[in-house]
Amino acid sequence: MSIPITKPFFGPEELRAVQIPLESGWVVQGPFVREFEQRFGAFTGATHAAATSSCTTALHLAVAALGLAAGDEVVVPAFTWVATANVVEYMSARPVFADIRLETFNVDPDAVARAITGKTRGIIPVHLFGLCADMPALGSIARAHSLWVVEDAACSFGGWTNGKHSGTFGDAGCFSFHPRKSITTGEGGMVTTSRRDLHEKICSLRDHGATKTDRERHEQAGAFLLASYPHLGYNYRLTDIQGALGCAQMARAQTLLDGRARVARAYAERLSGLDWLALPATPVGDRHGWQSYVCLFRPDPPSLNNVARLHAKRNALMLRLEAQGIATRQGTHAPVMQDFYARKYQIKPEDFPNAYLADRLTLSLPLFPQMTDGEIDAVVSALARAIDHG
Numbered sequence: 001m002s003i004p005i006t007k008p009f010f011g012p013e014e015l016r017a018v019q020i021p022l023e024s025g026w027v028v029q030g031p032f033v034r035e036f037e038q039r040f041g042a043f044t045g046a047t048h049a050a051a052t053s054s055c056t057t058a059l060h061l062a063v064a065a066l067g068l069a070a071g072d073e074v075v076v077p078a079f080t081w082v083a084t085a086n087v088v089e090y091m092s093a094r095p096v097f098a099d100i101r102l103e104t105f106n107v108d109p110d111a112v113a114r115a116i117t118g119k120t121r122g123i124i125p126v127h128l129f130g131l132c133a134d135m136p137a138l139g140s141i142a143r144a145h146s147l148w149v150v151e152d153a154a155c156s157f158g159g160w161t162n163g164k165h166s167g168t169f170g171d172a173g174c175f176s177f178h179p180r181k182s183i184t185t186g187e188g189g190m191v192t193t194s195r196r197d198l199h200e201k202i203c204s205l206r207d208h209g210a211t212k213t214d215r216e217r218h219e220q221a222g223a224f225l226l227a228s229y230p231h232l233g234y235n236y237r238l239t240d241i242q243g244a245l246g247c248a249q250m251a252r253a254q255t256l257l258d259g260r261a262r263v264a265r266a267y268a269e270r271l272s273g274l275d276w277l278a279l280p281a282t283p284v285g286d287r288h289g290w291q292s293y294v295c296l297f298r299p300d301p302p303s304l305n306n307v308a309r310l311h312a313k314r315n316a317l318m319l320r321l322e323a324q325g326i327a328t329r330q331g332t333h334a335p336v337m338q339d340f341y342a343r344k345y346q347i348k349p350e351d352f353p354n355a356y357l358a359d360r361l362t363l364s365l366p367l368f369p370q371m372t373d374g375e376i377d378a379v380v381s382a383l384a385r386a387i388d389h390g
């Protein structure tokens, strides 16, 4: 048996969807991207949605549109995909890291408050693995210091807290449609916002800073004249082929999310007896998006003293699972431990102990909506066996 970490869900609807732009010949950002944005906005409750080529470019556009500049600081979690910090670097600004809470893997609001200086302009909380960060606490910190908030909602499609979808709390929310996420367009992203000014700026910046889109130009008389380009923009557009794929994925979005939740429930029930594995919990009032099912490997209470030993033990376990055809992954990484950041800002892993422990000890299990009971059985029993030989 071979069980991958994830598997995109595509059916005849997706196959048909991508053919339509090929038949019409309109393949750059156009009517399908527009429809995808509308469907995404309706699903999440966001006022505006702008599709982009990835979540990384979505985040870059959001911070650029908010006017982030050289010398500014932005508070970001110490445990997240490196792109969260990279977009701050793209603007010649400084990412200031804040440690996470091990129970949720999300940024600790107290650490965020401590990281704020006179140069801080914003906060980029991450809703890691589909679980919302503590938005009430982060929102009040942001208000108290007049900071903007850009939510890195790359993994939190289908993640809700207090009745609101992730990505609709801050000034902007940025989503990913990479195949590791819950719906996919191959590569792709989305910026949601309730601010019209921000939406218009983002739409212009994703298209070289243009005053109107190619489609608008082609539909009007005078198509021979180019738009004007008053801003320094980028080419971060999603293609209409991907837009069509996104529409087909949105049409089955709730089914895909329900399928993911079904697997997560089965894991929660059947792995609760393993005392060496801390399972992900969902706080009251939250709905988890289950982009990933990420556990913490803790045969002993983890600390900076035993992390090296536990890390070796976790890797041995992952190797045994791999030998049986079961793919696992570390949850994500700690940017503070990547060379670029460690060297540039003289960071030691011990400066962010929880991010360090999470980087070394997380264990992400296979999770995809079409996973069968037999496949779930195989993962559960392989996990139980794997530790015995450890």
Ligand SMILES: *Cc1c(COP(=O)(O)O)cnc(C)c1O
Binding pocket: 054, 055, 056, 057, 080, 081, 083, 084, 126, 128, 152, 154, 155, 175, 176, 177, 178, 188, 189
């Ligand atoms: C996946 C991910 C990204 C990057 O998304 P892309 O669409 O691949 O650019 C950014 N932040 C987090 C937290 C992610 O998980």
